[in-house]
Structures are given as structure tokens and as C-alpha cells.
Amino acid sequence: MNHKTLTEAREALKKYWGYSTFREGQEEVIHAVLEQRDTMVLFPTGGGKSLCYQLPSVVTEGLTVVISPLVALMQDQVQQLNNRNIAATFINSSISSWEVEQRLVNARNGMYDLLYCAPERLQTTLWQAELPKLDINLIAIDEAHCISEWGHDFRPSYREIRPALESIAASVSWMALTATATPEVRTDIQNNLELSEPVVVSKGFDRPNLKWxxxxxxxxxxxxxxxxxxxxxxxxxxxxxxxxxxxxxxxxxxxxxxxxxxxxxxxxxxxxxxxxxxxxxxxxxxxxxxxxxxxxxxxxxxxxxxxxxxxxxxxxxxxxxxxxxxxxxxxxxxxxxxxxPSDLRIAEKRIKDSYPEREQLQRVYDALCDSLDLAVGSEMETAEELSIDLLSKRAGFSKRITRSALNVLNHLGIIELIEYITPRIGVHFIANRDYIRELISKSENERKRLFLDTLLRQFGGEAFAEMKYLDFDYVREKLNVSPNAVKKGLQVLQDHDQILQFHSRGDLPLVKLLEERQSVLRLSKKELEQHRNTLxxxxxxxxxxxxxxxxxxxxxxxxFGESQVRPCGHCDNCLSEKKGEVQFMDSDLLSIKQALSKGGKTIPHLCRQFGWSRSRVKKSLSYLIREEKVKVNEEKYIWANSTEN
The missing domain is CATH 3.40.50.300 (P-loop containing nucleotide triphosphate hydrolases)
Structure with a gap:
């Protein structure tokens, strides 16, 4: 990285984030990215991973594509970037196909520095058609542990990222980021993404300020x-x-x-x-x-x-x-x-119960497709709202089994289940534009006139062709009314004036089939049990x-694969041991030595002799064994210098 680029990176850090210096590890990562090296970033939660791809995006030409599995996280980060005047957007199943297409056109025209994208999106016909036209410089894969079946949140769609981007793979830089990767998972990430001699930057997994x-x-x-x-x-x-x-x-x-x-x-x-x-x-x-x-x-x-x-x-x-x-x-x-102790038994049972029988999966899948009016061979373009209650009744299962089946289908990459999305409001004008403009000009109600005029300007022409969705908070801010007043106003325009239809999103989860409907799910018993056994x-x-x-x-x-790690000295076990040592050094040494020098003793014997708790005796003996002053013969503890065998 030349001096000018380093200076630009530091200036951008100050300008957009307000920081004078990088946090540990960040500069090394950014150095590698600006030299167009592949990188693997292993930072703990809160370690500043996102800056590692966000900052290069504003100091280099081209587009940074960030692949993330979490809709809520995408929306949150895009909002934060926009607040910093960094051009960013996202595409996922929570927005309409028209909106996805428009954002990709904007990306092609260089309007964004960052484009956040769900991994499933890479398989779509639209994405594949637009891919050659996008000037992509960096592919950043967040939550990269999802690639690995040994990761705690394995997602099959993550293993298709590299194949889906093969046509541009050699001309872009790759970055994989995770806070939680064991050595096996790291190897899996590198192999699956085919990272070329990546620069691996790890901050380690110690958090010295945390008292575990x-x-x-x-x-x-x-x-x-x-x-x-x-x-x-x-x-x-x-x-x-x-x-x-x-x-x-x-x-x-x-x-x-x-x-x-x-x-x-x-x-x-x-x-x-x-x-x-x-x-x-x-x-x-x-x-x-x-x-x-x-x-x-x-x-x-x-x-x-x-x-x-x-x-x-x-x-x-x-x-x-x-x-x-x-x-x-x-x-x-x-x-x-x-x-x-019962927590472990409950957890094991839940893991086993969370994998329904293959027949149950098929039934929930069929009920889901039927509720979406999908025939065999049909595909979905956009995600639809899903009522778990109604689906449970349709499938004839409890909500617990239905929910478990949906989670497994989501995990196996058959459906995409979106649970936490930013509330959005959709408007579809069913009266023609001229009629609405006339209604605005003739309305004697100033508040209603302003409300409808703002609505028309914000939703625009696309809302005459189909339901167009915008973030609810954005619409409320433009209308300058309370959240309740937004819905009340739309209700009047829908029921009384009959000029539009509206719909709120965010109350229910969204679901989307990722492939065409199958008559029979192609799932083996081994496939279903493998991940359960990993869990x-x-x-x-x-x-x-x-x-x-x-x-x-x-x-x-x-x-997480670190070696030669020294005790932290401040977790509960370390503090308990220290406390035990102090007690032992102050008064217990002589008592234990005198008792064991006269012959081997069991833990219950020492508890009765001194009136100590079992925990106090065990900790004292553990310390003495480490110091090689006490040895164990079956269940008896013996002073090392005593003559007893």
C-alpha cells in the first residue's frame, strides 16, 4: 500500500467514523485489502470487523459486495452507513422484485459504495444477469462460519457463494469475517472460498475486561x-x-x-x-x-x-x-x-426434538406451498408473509413441530425464513393519477391534502403498477405524523376514498422457496441427522x-484453537482458587500437613476432622497436588514425604 492510500484511509477513518487511529488488527486487514490480497478476519464480537470492509469501500474504486445471512443486521448497518453519508443499500427477500431490480441498476451506475446481499440472492436469474455489469472490487463474507458444517450456524447457501461468483472470482479480492471459528471451521472457510494465500488477521479470543x-x-x-x-x-x-x-x-x-x-x-x-x-x-x-x-x-x-x-x-x-x-x-x-443440571437434559431433548421426522418435514413443506398457491414446478419471486398459527392448522401439527420443521427447511436451504425485518408500509394506488391529483387540489381538508400529496410523491409511479414498500419510519417522517396517524390516514384513503390499498410488513415473518416446488423433498436420513449430531x-x-x-x-x-494460554486470574474459578490459596497459605497448610503426615485420609474424613466444606477441602488438596506436596492412593490423600504407601 502506497503512502497516499494509507493517508486516504486514515482521513476516511476520521471523516466518516470520527476516529484518529485504527483499532488493533484493523490497519493490517485494510492494508491487505488495498493491496488486493485475500483476507480472513477473526475478530471477537465488538472487535470492529465491519470497518475492515466498510472503510476500503470509500477509498477505492468499484463496489464492495457484503454477503450477510441476517436481514436485521443488513438493514441496521446500511442505516448506520447512510447516516455517515456513505452510499449503501441492501437486497434481500424483504423488498419487492421491482425494488431489487432498481437497486441493482443503481449499483451498475456507480451509485453505491457498498451493496449488502443475502447469499440466496446470488442464485437468482436477475443477479446472474446483472453480475457482469457490476464493477465489483471486493467480496466480503460476513458470518463466514456459516460456510462450515462444523460452524454453529451452518447454512447450505453459503457453500454456493464461490460457485455463484466464479465468473468474477479471479478479478476481485475476497474477505471472510467471523467472530467464532474453531481451527476446523477456518480450514473449511478457506477451502470452500478458495482463498489464495490469505492474510489471516486474528485478535485472539481473550477479552481481558470480561469476568466470566x-x-x-x-x-x-x-x-x-x-x-x-x-x-x-x-x-x-x-x-x-x-x-x-x-x-x-x-x-x-x-x-x-x-x-x-x-x-x-x-x-x-x-x-x-x-x-x-x-x-x-x-x-x-x-x-x-x-x-x-x-x-x-x-x-x-x-x-x-x-x-x-x-x-x-x-x-x-x-x-x-x-x-x-x-x-x-x-x-x-x-x-x-x-x-x-436439568438445563442440559432439556437442551439435549430440544436438539433431538428440533429435527422432525422426514414425513413431518414433507407435510409442513406441502402445507406451506399450498398456502402460497404454488403448484409443483412453480417458483417464488419475492417473499410472502407467513402465519405460523395458520400453517400449523393446515399441516395438522403443533406450532412447536411446525416451527421446528420450518427451521430445518431454512437450515437446509430449501426455504428462506426472515423473522426480524424493519417495519415497512406498502401502497398500491388503484385510482388513476389524474383523479388523485384532482382530489388533492379540491380537498378542503388541509391535513388530508398534504398527507395524500406527500404519499403520492414518496411512492411515485411504481405504486400504480404494484404494491410498493418503503420503510415505515421513513414514510412517517415524511408525512410528519405519529405512527398511528399513518395507518389511520391510509385506512381512510383505502376504505372511504377507495383510491389505494395498503399493507404493513413486519408483523409476521416472511418466507420464500429458494427453488421450484418439489413433489417430494430430496433429503436423505444422513443429511438430516448429520447436523443434529454436530449440535x-x-x-x-x-x-x-x-x-x-x-x-x-x-x-x-x-x-477456538489458541495454545499456550495462561489463566486469566479473574473468572470465578480463578478467583475461587486464589481465595482457596490464601486461606490455605494462612491457616490450612499446617492443619492439612499434620493430618496427612499421620496417615492417608479421604475427603469425608478431612471434612469431619476440620469441620470444613467439601469444596474447601477439595480446593486445598488440588493446590497441594499441583505443588507436589500431596499424592493420591486410590481415594486416600497422602502427604508426599510421609512413609505410607
Whole structure:
């Protein structure tokens, strides 16, 4: 990279992001990108991955294509970039085919620096037709662990990224980014994307400001309340509660018993409410959110002081990513996992139950296609809204089985299921333009006249041909009325004046078949069971993290492939050991030595002799064994210099 380019990169960092210097690892990545080298970026959550492709996009010619699996994250990042006056947009199944086409035309004409794209989009006829006309400079694959079947969120569509872009593969730079990749996953990413001698930049998986803690108790509610009471003095927090019901109940309990303002966040909430809760939390106006695991994706908040997991995640990758949302500013923060033994049995059962029988998958698939009026061989152009309740009734299954089947079909790349989208409003004018203009000019109601005129200007000519969708907040801002007034006004124009039809999106998930409808799903039993077995293996590692008596940070870092890792000194196990050593050095050394010098003793014997807890005896003995002062013969502990064998 020449000096001028480095200067431009630093100027762009200051101009668009307001930073004077790069964070650790970022400059090395950007250096490699500007030299058109392939790169693999392994930064922890909050480590500044997105800047690694966003900044090069504004200092180089051409388009950066960012491939992301998360609709909510795409929308969030595009909004942040636009707020910084960086030209960016996204294409996915939450927008109409007309809008997708228009955005691709704009991209072809050089109107964007970044184009965010769902991996499934690369397979479409429209994308393949436009691809040769796009001046693409960099392909950035976010959440790259989705490529690997060993990743915690494997998506088959990710393995088709390289083949779909083969025609331009040699003329662009490639970047793969992830916060959670074991050595096997890294190898899989590199091989699948065919990265050419990539520059690998890893910040490691240590988070020295995080105090990892696991609390095992049957009284999880009480322990949670105690933890929140203590942690609330440090700043805002986040609780991952697992289910909607837990979110509601825990949120209510915290407010009633602790008086701390708390909101629940889950898919059952109105989209506008979810967005408002998220915004208040990000701005520091809401101390605590109790959420399902969808909360936090793509959210840029540096000063979350504590993250409590009321329900255990099923993989160490998911836990590390979610817990890592605490302390992104480098200040001391607290990730706490609440646990009881039955959690593991429940988790194992849920994983096994989450893979329905092949016949159940077929039935839900058929019911879905029938509800979408799709004949065998038919394709879908855009995603449609989906009611899980209605689909469950149609398939004749419980909502749990139906939901599980949809998740598996989504995971296997048969459908695309979009759960969290920015609320959008669609308008289709059914009266002709001249009639509407006449209605505007003759209206004696000033507010109605202004409302309709603004609507016409914002939705434009396309809305006369089909339902056109725009972001709800954008429309509300242009109309300069409350959210409720937007819908009321549209209702009047639809029901009374009968000049348009409108539709809200965001209340229900969206679904799209990624291929034409099949009469019989082409799925083998091996294919269905393989990922389930991987998830069960990952659950074993999660159990290992919970049950380890060693340093928790060491366990995490070794899981992600780091070696020669020293204990952190500040997780619960390290602090407990230190405390044990102090007690031992102060008073316990002589007692243990005198007792064991007279002959071997079992742990129960020592507990009775000293009146100590089993935990205190075990920790003292563990320390002595490491110091080679005590040895073990069957269940008896013996002082190393004693004569007993």
C-alpha cells in the first residue's frame, strides 16, 4: 500500500467514523485489502470487523459486495452507513422484485459504495444477469462460519457463494469475517472460498475486561435478581431468557421486586415496539432488556456492562458471541451464566426434538406451498408473509413441530425464513393519477391534502403498477405524523376514498422457496441427522465449559484453537482458587500437613476432622497436588514425604 492510500484511509477513518487511529488488527486487514490480497478476519464480537470492509469501500474504486445471512443486521448497518453519508443499500427477500431490480441498476451506475446481499440472492436469474455489469472490487463474507458444517450456524447457501461468483472470482479480492471459528471451521472457510494465500488477521479470543462467571443453582430466579441488583449499579445490562414467556415473566419480576425499568424483547412484540426498545437501550435510556437471542445482532453499543444468560446457549460459539456484547468499550464487564443440571437434559431433548421426522418435514413443506398457491414446478419471486398459527392448522401439527420443521427447511436451504425485518408500509394506488391529483387540489381538508400529496410523491409511479414498500419510519417522517396517524390516514384513503390499498410488513415473518416446488423433498436420513449430531457435540463442549474447574477463559480460547494460554486470574474459578490459596497459605497448610503426615485420609474424613466444606477441602488438596506436596492412593490423600504407601 502506497503512502497516499494509507493517508486516504486514515482521513476516511476520521471523516466518516470520527476516529484518529485504527483499532488493533484493523490497519493490517485494510492494508491487505488495498493491496488486493485475500483476507480472513477473526475478530471477537465488538472487535470492529465491519470497518475492515466498510472503510476500503470509500477509498477505492468499484463496489464492495457484503454477503450477510441476517436481514436485521443488513438493514441496521446500511442505516448506520447512510447516516455517515456513505452510499449503501441492501437486497434481500424483504423488498419487492421491482425494488431489487432498481437497486441493482443503481449499483451498475456507480451509485453505491457498498451493496449488502443475502447469499440466496446470488442464485437468482436477475443477479446472474446483472453480475457482469457490476464493477465489483471486493467480496466480503460476513458470518463466514456459516460456510462450515462444523460452524454453529451452518447454512447450505453459503457453500454456493464461490460457485455463484466464479465468473468474477479471479478479478476481485475476497474477505471472510467471523467472530467464532474453531481451527476446523477456518480450514473449511478457506477451502470452500478458495482463498489464495490469505492474510489471516486474528485478535485472539481473550477479552481481558470480561469476568466470566457461571452460577449453578436450582433457584435461578433468585440468583438472577441478586445479580441484577448488584450489576445495575455498573450500567445497562442485557438478559438472554430463551423464550417469550421467560422474557415477559422475568421483565415483570425485575420491575416489581427491584424497581428497575425493564422491557422484554421478542418476536411477539410489534415491530415498531421492538425497534423503539432497541433504540432506547442503545441510547442508554433503558437500563435493562430481557430478550430472546435475536436481540443484539448488528447493534453497536459499546458500554453494556453485564450480560446474564438465564437460559444456557447450546454452543460455546453462540455463548461467546452473545456474552461478548458486554464490555465492547474495554471497560470491566460481567458475563454471567445461570445454570441448573436439568438445563442440559432439556437442551439435549430440544436438539433431538428440533429435527422432525422426514414425513413431518414433507407435510409442513406441502402445507406451506399450498398456502402460497404454488403448484409443483412453480417458483417464488419475492417473499410472502407467513402465519405460523395458520400453517400449523393446515399441516395438522403443533406450532412447536411446525416451527421446528420450518427451521430445518431454512437450515437446509430449501426455504428462506426472515423473522426480524424493519417495519415497512406498502401502497398500491388503484385510482388513476389524474383523479388523485384532482382530489388533492379540491380537498378542503388541509391535513388530508398534504398527507395524500406527500404519499403520492414518496411512492411515485411504481405504486400504480404494484404494491410498493418503503420503510415505515421513513414514510412517517415524511408525512410528519405519529405512527398511528399513518395507518389511520391510509385506512381512510383505502376504505372511504377507495383510491389505494395498503399493507404493513413486519408483523409476521416472511418466507420464500429458494427453488421450484418439489413433489417430494430430496433429503436423505444422513443429511438430516448429520447436523443434529454436530449440535449435540457442541452441547458437550458447552457442558465442559460449565463444569470445568479450570480457568474459563483458557477453556474458551483453547476451544477456538489458541495454545499456550495462561489463566486469566479473574473468572470465578480463578478467583475461587486464589481465595482457596490464601486461606490455605494462612491457616490450612499446617492443619492439612499434620493430618496427612499421620496417615492417608479421604475427603469425608478431612471434612469431619476440620469441620470444613467439601469444596474447601477439595480446593486445598488440588493446590497441594499441583505443588507436589500431596499424592493420591486410590481415594486416600497422602502427604508426599510421609512413609505410607
Amino acid at each position: 462467571w457461571v452460577l449453578s443453582s436450582e433457584q435461578k430466579d433468585q440468583k438472577m435478581l441478586t445479580a441484577v441488583r448488584r450489576a445495575s449499579n455498573t450500567g445497562v445490562g442485557l438478559i438472554y431468557a430463551g423464550t417469550r414467556r421467560n422474557c415477559e415473566e422475568l421483565s415483570s419480576k425485575i420491575q416489581k421486586q427491584l424497581g428497575i425499568e425493564t422491557e422484554s424483547y421478542h418476536a411477539g412484540k410489534e415491530p415498531g415496539d421492538r425497534e423503539q426498545i432497541q433504540q432506547r437501550w442503545v441510547e442508554g435510556n433503558l437500563p435493562l432488556v430481557v430478550a430472546t437471542n435475536a436481540f443484539g445482532m448488528g447493534i453497536d453499543k459499546a458500554d453494556c456492562r453485564y450480560v446474564i444468560h438465564y437460559e444456557m446457549p447450546y454452543s460455546l460459539e453462540a455463548y461467546y458471541q452473545q456474552a461478548g456484547r458486554a464490555g465492547r468499550d474495554g471497560e470491566e464487564s460481567f458475563p454471567l451464566l445461570l445454570f441448573k 449435540l457435540k457442541k452441547l458437550e463442549y458447552m457442558q465442559g465449559y460449565i463444569e470445568t474447574e479450570g480457568c474459563r477463559e483458557v477453556y474458551i480460547r483453547q476451544y
